[in-house]
Amino acid sequence: MKSLWLILSKPRYFGVAWVFTSINIWFGTWAIYIPTVKDKLDIDKADLGIALFCLSLGVFTIFPVASKIINKLGVGKASWYGVIFASVTAMLPLMASNYYLLMLALYLFGASNGFIDIAINTLVTEIEKEDKQNFMSAAHGFFSLGGILVGLGSFLIPVIGNPTLHMGITVVLVFGINLYLKKHYIHVVAAPVEKEPFSLKLFKPLLLLGIIGFVSFGSEGAIIDWSALYLKEMTTAPELLIGAGFLAFSTTMTLGRFLGDGISAKIGPIKIVGLGAFIAAIGFVLVLTQNTTWSIIGFAFNGLGFSVIVPELFRIGGNVKGVDSSQGVAFIAGSGYIGFLLGPVILGFIAESASLNYSFILLLFLALMVLGITFFLGRRGR
Structure with missing residues (x-):
C-alpha cells in the first residue's frame, strides 16, 4: 500500500495515475453506449463488429510510430498531448451521424488510446527510474478504479438522457483535472539509453x-x-x-x-x-x-x-x-x-x-x- 499512499499524497504521482483513470473513464463511457449507437445508426451485429475492428486497427496503426513520437516530444509532453487527443476523439463515436463516420471516429479513438497507453506507461517507467520509487502496479490500479467510476456514472444515464451530453460532461470534468495536474509531469524526458545494435x-x-x-x-x-x-x-x-x-x-x-x-x-x-x-x-x-x-x-x-x-x-x-x-x-x-x-x-x-x-x-x-x-x-x- 506504500505506492498507493505515494500516489495519494504527492501530485507528481497522482497526476500520472489520474491519466490511467481517465483512459478507462473515456473508454468505459463509450462502451456503455454501444447498444445505443447500434440502434441509433440502425446497424446489425456484423456491421458493429467491423466498426469495432476499426477501433483495434487504430490502436495497431499507432504502435509502430508511437515510440518515435514520444522520444521526439519528450515523454511528459507526449503524455499530455495524448490526453488532449484522447479527450477530443472520445466525443467522436457518439457524435457520428452515419456508419462510415462511426468507423472513422472509432479508428481515431483507437489510435489515441494506443498512443496514450504507451506514453503513460513509459512515463511511469521513467519516473520510477528517476525517483527510485515503484508505483507502476498502483497506477494500473487507478485504471481499474476508472471502470468503477464508469459503473457509478451509468446510474446517471436516465437522468442525463443524452449520450453525447453524458460523454461531454465526462470529458470536460476529467480533462479539467488533467489540465490542473499536467504541470507535475509534463517536463519529464526519457533518460538517454546506450543503444545496442539489433541482435x-x-x-x-x-x-x-x-x-x-x-x-x-x-x-x-x-x-x-x-x-x-x-x-x-x-x-x-x-x-x-x-x-x-x-x-x-x-x-x-x-x-x-x-x-x-x-x-x-x-x-x-x-x-x-x-x-x-x-x-x-x-x-x-x-x-x-x-x-x-x-x-x-x-x-x-x-x-x-x-x-x-x-x-x-x-x-x-x-x-x-x-x-x-x-x-x-x-x-x-x-x-x-x-x-x-x-x-x-x-x-x-x-x-x-x-x-x-x-x-x-x-x-x-x-x-x-x-x-x-x-x-x-x-x-x-x-
Whole structure:
C-alpha cells in the first residue's frame, strides 16, 4: 500500500495515475453506449463488429510510430498531448451521424488510446527510474478504479438522457483535472539509453515478455468475456450469481495492483510475474472444478494473479538493456493487445467446437507456460 499512499499524497504521482483513470473513464463511457449507437445508426451485429475492428486497427496503426513520437516530444509532453487527443476523439463515436463516420471516429479513438497507453506507461517507467520509487502496479490500479467510476456514472444515464451530453460532461470534468495536474509531469524526458545494435540476444527477452503479455492480456479478455457464460453453462449457477465471477475477478484485480509494487520491490519484477502466474494457475484449477462457489473463488484468484503481471511487464519492458523505454513498452503493449483481441475469439472457437471447459483448460496450461518462462528469464537475468 506504500505506492498507493505515494500516489495519494504527492501530485507528481497522482497526476500520472489520474491519466490511467481517465483512459478507462473515456473508454468505459463509450462502451456503455454501444447498444445505443447500434440502434441509433440502425446497424446489425456484423456491421458493429467491423466498426469495432476499426477501433483495434487504430490502436495497431499507432504502435509502430508511437515510440518515435514520444522520444521526439519528450515523454511528459507526449503524455499530455495524448490526453488532449484522447479527450477530443472520445466525443467522436457518439457524435457520428452515419456508419462510415462511426468507423472513422472509432479508428481515431483507437489510435489515441494506443498512443496514450504507451506514453503513460513509459512515463511511469521513467519516473520510477528517476525517483527510485515503484508505483507502476498502483497506477494500473487507478485504471481499474476508472471502470468503477464508469459503473457509478451509468446510474446517471436516465437522468442525463443524452449520450453525447453524458460523454461531454465526462470529458470536460476529467480533462479539467488533467489540465490542473499536467504541470507535475509534463517536463519529464526519457533518460538517454546506450543503444545496442539489433541482435537475437537483445530481442530474446523482449520476445519472451511479449509472449507473456499476449497470454496475460488474452486471459484477462477471456475471463471478462466468458466468465458469466462459464458459470451459467458449466456450473449451472443461479442467475443471481452469473456475474459474480467477473465481480470477484475485478475486485481482486484492483486490490492486487495496489499491493503489487511493495511485493515487487522485495522479490523483484520477474519473481512477482512468476508468482502471479502461479496464483492464476491455482485459480483456473478452482474454476475447472465446475462448482459454482469454487469457480467464483477461482476467478478471484485469477484477478489477483493477473493483477501484478501486466504492470510488471511494462516495468520490465521499459528497462531492457540497450532498448529505449518507449520501444520496450510499445512492444509489450502491441503483443498484449493482440492477445486481448484474439484470445477471446480463439477460446470462442474452442468452446463452440468442443466445450467451454476446454477453453479454460487451455488458459491453465498457458498460465503454467508463463510460470516456466519466468524461470528462464530469472536464470538469464533478463
